[in-house]
Amino acid sequence: MAAAATCGTGAGNKGCTAAAAAAAGKNNVTSFQRKGPRASVPDSGCARLVSIAGTRPSVRNGQLLVSTGLPALDQLLGGGLAVGTVLLIEEDKYNIYSSLLFKYFLAEGVINGHTLLVASAKEDPADILQELPAPLLDDNCKKDFDEDVCNPKTPESNIKMKIAWRYQLLPKMEPGPVSSSRFGHYYDLSKRMPQELIEASKWHGFFFPEKLSPTLNIEPCSLTHGYIKLLQFIQNVIYEEGFDGSNPQKKQKNILRIGIQNLGSPLWGDDICCTENCDNSHSLTKFLYVLRGLLRTSLSACIITMPTHLIQNKAIIARVTNLSDTVVGLESFIGSERETNPLYKDYHGLIHIRQIPRLNNLIYDVSDVKDLAFKLKRKLFTIERLHLPPDLSDTVSRSSKQIPAASSRLLGPDCGVMAGGRKHLDF
């Protein structure tokens, strides 16, 4: 990204001039010399950048990627989350699964040794960090995986295979996660992250009610007070820790993982969830714009969870989607009619990949699978392709279909009587 390029060229210039001066004094044939012992890099994508733990270059366009903490989600996003971009998670209704994804992201940062910045208006960041899931390591992972896989197995599959007997020799499951040199890790939701790992990690917390002074005189400004404070805090951390290359980092370069929880909720002081015609409706969009500028010029990646189901003005959701890079929407089945629908009984909700960025690219990296569902097993969060069985009911005949199409149910009441009627449109 831009950060890598500027750091690279800056260092290269200094190196070249120093080498040229040294060479002139040595009476060598050429004044161009190698800079010196260069750290070995994994591939040619980022030639001058020393490889940072927990990152890898994308195989498609050479972007530096970090893992989101969930290898299934990494695969859907094209290998991972690009450094310098924003991952926006549209929360499900009761904020159960989106907080899981948030924790996976932070846990991945702890395992890889990245610096964390956690911002929340509802929970203390220290409490959030205490509840991170424990990583699944080599020795007990295979046991856990087999336990999860074997449970739904039917008895017939335990018989020795008669026709395809050669497949019995194949191992049942890929061996799970390995040490921290791997890109994505698996986590065990039933256990907490060990305290020593959390204490060894470096993190900054921003808890908005603490920063809120009781007698604040709000200046008429386009950004709400909470957002201004958060942006200043992020900017300070980036500048002081040198993630944007401003202070020469003596130690090895690292990634800053920023996590912002419940952005846009009334607890941040923003009223887009409360009214449709709000006073400062551009506050959130301006925040995202400034945040993206901060991220693009530093080695950081950000995850934001937003309660978009509460936002009253739908135009704001569209603007927010455009201003974020990667947008993933979660829709849980709790409380909806789909909870009892036998078609969805294996899953807990749907996951929609709403947007994937085109970074230095002309084409998208979209997977061809559009119907994805997620399931929260006892220890793992899995994303699978949604398989709906064929509709074999008696009423699937052209002449007399009583069930209105699913799309007509989704139409609002102001879309005309015809579309919402009981009769199915017959083509």
Added chain:
Amino acid sequence: MESVWGVGGLVLLRDSVEWEGRSLLKAFVKKSALCGEQVHILGCEVSEDEFREGFDSSINSRLVYHDLFRDPFNWSQAGGALPGGPLGALRALCKRTEPGPVTIALDSLSWLLLHLPCTTLCQALCALSQQHSPLGGSPPVEPVRVLGLLHMELHGPGPMGALSSLAQTEVTLSGTAGQALAHILCQRPRQHPTHQTQCFSILPDFSLDLQEGPTLESQPHPDPHIPPVEPTTHLTFNLHLSKKEREAKDSLTLPFQFSSEKQQALLRPGPSQATSNIFYEPDVYDDLDQEDPDDDLDV
């Protein structure tokens, strides 16, 4: 109703014109006063006398009443009015320091929503319901229960959604044919929300009478005129095997299975396999001339 009592935090009592909730609020207030908790009441909609009516003197002596009804804007400059208006009163409630479990009843949240900006009210409610002692370490959180009476018809979906997302428990009052029903949606922080329905009635002395009335299923039944479909009924092939058929299938030797009998049969040179013969029957069109057809080509 025990789920309402078990977890602290914000409890929203959503009532409507047909099914009013103030009597349920007073029943909860009476229950916590009888449990020995401290009870603070922020009264905005009805006067103090009207609120205290129906409670006996022991309960009345336990209630700490903050009156915003009589003089909400502090016009009379008398000493009885609360400083800072509604927001000041809420913040003062946040700052109380007595130990022990506390119940705070807000009568009503609708009045506060109409007089305060929604975001400020949400922030104040969050601060109120999540109180922990300012001392360091990991202190055991004193359970603070905030009961808020909310009139559903007065507010649009925006404020209702915002308050619902903050609340740990939501009790929606409805009813059928004279019987009051409470739909309780309980959302613990890390667990799935649970939903239950309870019939109840309030006795004249504001005690709560829970009844085992007709429990309505919270999930809709499948449509009766669409029978559940068995996909294997009209197939042209047979998916089920009888017992004899299954035994025959199990005992069948598959062609590519290299069993020991087949191995012996291949290894043992049988009499029929001594020579390899080709059996050919000439067709009508076959030319059986033994001469070489290329002889006359002069090649």
